[in-house]
Amino acid sequence: MNQITISGTLSKGWMAGALGVAFDRDYYFDPGRRYDIDCRCNKYVAEQFPGMRLFYSESNLGQIDYWDRDQVQIGGIQPNMILGMLLGADFLPNDDHDADVTPGCLAGKDPADPSMRRRMTHLPAVESLLGHELIRLFDGQIRRVQSDGRRRLRPIPPFFWDASGRATIHGVMTSAQKFLGETIFLDMMTEPQRCLEIMSWIGDAYIVLCRHFSQIANLPITGVHVGECSACMVSPQLIEQFVAPVTSKIGERLGPIRLHSCGPSTNHLDAFAKIKTLGSLNLGGDTSIQRARQVFGKDMLISVSPLPKDMSAETTDAILSWAEQVLKENDGGPLEFAYHVEADYNINTVCALTDFVKGLPGFTEAG
Numbered sequence: 197m198n199q200i201t202i203s204g205t206l207s208k209g210w211m212a213g214a215l216g217v218a219f220d221r222d223y224y225f226d227p228g229r230r231y232d233i234d235c236r237c238n239k240y241v242a243e244q245f246p247g248m249r250l251f252y253s254e255s256n257l258g259q260i261d262y263w264d265r266d267q268v269q270i271g272g273i274q275p276n277m278i279l280g281m282l283l284g285a286d287f288l289p290n291d292d293h294d295a296d297v298t299p300g301c302l303a304g305k306d307p308a309d310p311s312m313r314r315r316m317t318h319l320p321a322v323e324s325l326l327g328h329e330l331i332r333l334f335d336g337q338i339r340r341v342q343s344d345g346r347r348r349l350r351p352i353p354p355f356f357w358d359a360s361g362r363a364t365i366h367g368v369m370t371s372a373q374k375f376l377g378e379t380i381f382l383d384m385m386t387e388p389q390r391c392l393e394i395m396s397w398i399g400d401a402y403i404v405l406c407r408h409f410s411q412i413a414n415l416p417i418t419g420v421h422v423g424e425c426s427a428c429m430v431s432p433q434l435i436e437q438f439v440a441p442v443t444s445k446i447g448e449r450l451g452p453i454r455l456h457s458c459g460p461s462t463n464h465l466d467a468f469a470k471i472k473t474l475g476s477l478n479l480g481g482d483t484s485i486q487r488a489r490q491v492f493g494k495d496m497l498i499s500v501s502p503l504p505k506d507m508s509a510e511t512t513d514a515i516l517s518w519a520e521q522v523l524k525e526n527d528g529g530p531l532e533f534a535y536h537v538e539a540d541y542n543i544n545t546v547c548a549l550t551d552f553v554k555g556l557p558g559f560t561e562a563g
Contacts, residue, residue, distance in 0.1 A: 209539035367424030428459030447473025
């Protein structure tokens with residue numbers, strides 16, 4: 197049997213309730229304040245949940261095996277929010293929840309300019325994004341951390357969440373939904389060329405931004421997590437037509453793709469297989485692992501997350517039954533159980549899941 201691992205993250209909502217910390221604007225834009233709060237949160241987790249491979253981070257982004265107290269997060273804002281701010285969206289922090297940005301920053305804008313034979317004239321050249329004041333702010337913060345010989349901390353730049361070198365972005369369709377609204381799903385059928393060009397621009401922007409911060413922070417890119425959270429909202433045909441080619445290009449430029457799809461994705465697996473640079477999958481718990489193995493074989497790493505309803509349940513029966521079914525369907529391939537604990541979840545469910553996984557023959561402590 198190939199290796200089986202388990203790890204999890206605690207949410208801002210949980211930490212706000214447990215410690216009373218506020219994830220305000222300064223948390224995101226003052227690296228010193230962020231470092232102090234992150235260390236305080238992870239000290240709490242280590243003390244309260246020893247041996248659980250659980251720490252404080254964004255869901256599915258940070259990795260416990262690549263985090264320590266010698267690193268400080270710079271611009272730790274979710275990827276599509278950073279790109280959205282570069283396009284004019286306003287940042288919306290929330291003291292006890294994840295932050296957000298104002299939606300629809302591109303809604304109502306016509307990207308066509310036939311006279312110049314050019315599309316998306318309202319969108320800047322992707323290289324020009326590096327001159328934005330927000331990017332210059334993050335650049336300066338990275339350089340100050342690098343030059344601080346007293347503290348000797350390693351800066352983890354925007355679009356990265358730990359020292360592994362795994363870049364993180366939202367998928368191009370998910371980002372397009374954030375910037376344009378739900379009309380993008382209709383536009384993909386009525387204006388396919390326009391939508392493909394918009395998504396291609398988004399992909400190019402992420403490539404430029406990830407490469408920039410990799411270089412300035414001296415953190416080589418080892419791969420890229422792509423959070424295509426909206427995948428289950430469209431047909432597999434639209435995934436193949438729009439998501440697969442642009443995501444393949446991102447992988448060619450940045451490294452192997454770890455594709456995240458949090459909704460039921462069984463019917464989309466064949467479309468995901470069209471991503472030429474796909475290296476691993478991060479799937480929601482209601483996706484058939486048996487079907488995933490049929491499509492991708494027994495060697496691909498599959499990460500799977502338990503269902504929120506099972507994590508919120510009063511008893512552990514449902515989550516353990518789900519885990520047993522996943523193991524049966526997995527048929528011996530490399531498997532990671534990855535969970536994120538929100539404030540209203542029953543921690544006993546993930547404790548039981550951890551004990552169950554640790555008792556399996558293929559369990560290994562490190563990811």
